[in-house]
Amino acid sequence: MSTLTFNCPVPLIVRDHVSLGHGSGGKLSAELMRDIFLPAFRNETLERLEDQATLTLGNIRIALTTDSFVVKPLFFPGGDIGSLAVHGTVNDLAMGGATPLFLSAAFIIEEGFSMESLRRISASLGRAATACGVQVVTGDTKVVDKGSGDGVFINTTGLGVMPEGVHLSAGEARPGDAVILSGFIGDHGIAILAEREGIEFDSPVESDSAPLHTLVADMLGVTHAIRCLRDPTRGGVSSSLNEIAAQSRVGIQLEETTIPVREEVRGACEMLGLDPLYVANEGKLLAIVDPAVADNLVDVMRKHPLGREARRIGTVKHTDPGWVTMRTVLGTTRIVDMLAGDQLPRIC
Numbered sequence: 001m002s003t004l005t006f007n008c009p010v011p012l013i014v015r016d017h018v019s020l021g022h023g024s025g026g027k028l029s030a031e032l033m034r035d036i037f038l039p040a041f042r043n044e045t046l047e048r049l050e051d052q053a054t055l056t057l058g059n060i061r062i063a064l065t066t067d068s069f070v071v072k073p074l075f076f077p078g079g080d081i082g083s084l085a086v087h088g089t090v091n092d093l094a095m096g097g098a099t100p101l102f103l104s105a106a107f108i109i110e111e112g113f114s115m116e117s118l119r120r121i122s123a124s125l126g127r128a129a130t131a132c133g134v135q136v137v138t139g140d141t142k143v144v145d146k147g148s149g150d151g152v153f154i155n156t157t158g159l160g161v162m163p164e165g166v167h168l169s170a171g172e173a174r175p176g177d178a179v180i181l182s183g184f185i186g187d188h189g190i191a192i193l194a195e196r197e198g199i200e201f202d203s204p205v206e207s208d209s210a211p212l213h214t215l216v217a218d219m220l221g222v223t224h225a226i227r228c229l230r231d232p233t234r235g236g237v238s239s240s241l242n243e244i245a246a247q248s249r250v251g252i253q254l255e256e257t258t259i260p261v262r263e264e265v266r267g268a269c270e271m272l273g274l275d276p277l278y279v280a281n282e283g284k285l286l287a288i289v290d291p292a293v294a295d296n297l298v299d300v301m302r303k304h305p306l307g308r309e310a311r312r313i314g315t316v317k318h319t320d321p322g323w324v325t326m327r328t329v330l331g332t333t334r335i336v337d338m339l340a341g342d343q344l345p346r347i348c
Contacts, residue, residue, distance in 0.1 A: 013258065025234025027337040030243075049167060049247065051230065054162060056214040061162035063098035065089060071348055074121065076195045078187075078207030079282075081154055087209045087282060088233065088348065089158040090132050094213040095169050095229040095285065096126045097159030097220055103129060105156050106140040110149035118242045130210045134158070142277035165224050172227040174250035179314035180287040182215065182307045184208070185237055186265040189279035192347045194268070201264045210283030213302045222300050225290035231346055232286055235339060236278040240286055241314075242338040251320035254336065256328045258313045277326075278339055280347045288316060299334030 021028040038047065045053045052065035060107060068083045079087075079161075093100045109118065114121055129136050166264065194205055212231060218326040219226060228248075232240040235257075245252045260275045269276050283306060289297055301307030314326075324336040 007180070021340055023234075024339065025239050028156045028340055029234075030338075045231070048169065048171070048244070049140070050096060052096045052098065052158075052160075054096055054098075061158045061327060063093050063096045063162055064157070065092040066155065066157040068153060069348060070153050071192065072151070073115065073192070073195055074151055075121055076207055077204055078192050079209040079314050080124050081119060081152065082121040082123070083128040083156045084207075084209050084282060085156045086125055086128035086132060086134070086348065087211050089156040089257060090134065090211045090213055090286075091231045091282075093158045093160040094211070094216045096162065097166035097170070097216060097233055098162050099131060099217070100134045100160040100213055103134050103136045103156055104138045104140075105136050105154060106142075108144060108149060108153040108155070109141050110151055111143055111146040113151055118152065121154075125154075128211075130205075133212065156212055163220065166220060168226060168229055169247075170228050170230065170244045171247040173244050173250050173252075173288045173316050174227065175250060175318035176291055177227060177288050177316040178291045178312050179241070179252060179261065179316065180289060180294060180298060180301070180310060181237070181313045182212075182285045182287075182301060183283075183309035184260045184262050184265070185232070185281055185284060186261055186269065186276040186279035187234070188282040189347050190265045190268050192280075194270075201268070203264050205262070205264050205268070208283035209279055210306055212283065212285050212306060215285070215301065215306045218300055218304050218307075219287070219297060223289075223293045223297060225293045226287055226297075227290070228286075228288040230286045231274075232281050232284060233302075234280055236276070236280055236325065238275075238277045238284065238336050239338050241336070244286075244288060245324050248316075249321045251317035251322070252314055252324045253317055254314035254324065254326040256326050258311055260309050260311065279338060282348065291315075 022032045052063045055062050067089050069081050071081050074081045090100045191205045191207040230240040241252050298310050301310035308347050325333050326336050
């Protein structure tokens with residue numbers, strides 16, 4: 001087994017240089033957006049800080065999103081960078097309620113990269129797009145000097161259409177709302193770590209990378225009383241819920257006993273000093289919903305292959321606005337803060 005190397009969960013804050021923590025989806029990422037990007041590009045759509053931009057063209061509402069994928073290793077149990085690029089982009093559209101239609105794919109390739117690996121990644125990306133019902137309609141290729149990249153990076157842009165009457169936003173959570181999670185957390189991050197570091201488990205852990213748009217369609221098919229959807233990727237469940245709490249100016253209280261974690265993932269996290277709430281997922285969603293529809297919605301989700309372990313895991317509160325807390329198995333309460341940096345680098 002190779003020597004494990006982790007980022008410090010609370011890295012030293014360096015104001016005049018970019019650190020790995022700025023790409024974590026945590027506090028440093030939020031600081032980068034607030035201090036650098038929002039002032040440079042300020043507009044009403046961007047300032048909503050959703051996973052996708054919702055725009056109106058004539059009588060059509062569209063959703064637009066873009067994402068970059070720099071996962072290491074490129075191939076891992078349950079997927080690879082090609083399928084991950086499709087799933088991640090489709091899911092960002094789905095979290096706004098959109099039906100994904102078209103993708104772009106741009107490849108930044110390091111000189112000397114294996115043609116066979118590139119062919120394998122491209123074929124995987126194509127198969128995933130076809131399975132999702134989307135077309136890759138444009139793209140770009142750049143090659144950088146050997147040592148200037150890390151094999152291959154992929155950037156994708158996704159375009160989808162919005163259904164009538166759907167308006168989802170991280171700023172819409174209300175006190176009393178239920179917090180729903182679609183299934184086991186931490187699978188993707190631990191699968192990446194295990195493959196990278198040669199860690200073996202009695203039962204293999206596979207990435208949960210999967211497209212969530214059909215699950216979202218089933219959910220919206222029974223109710224529009226859904227306030228917000230988020231896929232907890234970088235920064236895990238913690239970062240997503242902290243963003244919702246901050247944007248909606250509400251508190252969120254979780255119940256630890258209701259949060260599903262596979263025993264293999266829990267054991268790996270305990271061994272490595274990680275918290276599953278901060279580990280990345282690529283095929284799970286969080287939903288903030290009107291409490292009157294929560295139980296029925298969970299039943300609907302459990303009928304879908306990607307929602308079989310769906311359950312309520314918490315409640316939105318009017319107290320402690322901007323904070324996420326959790327009642328532990330011991331009956332105590334702890335703060336679930338957003339990490340400054342990544343527990344695991346290069347996982348998506």
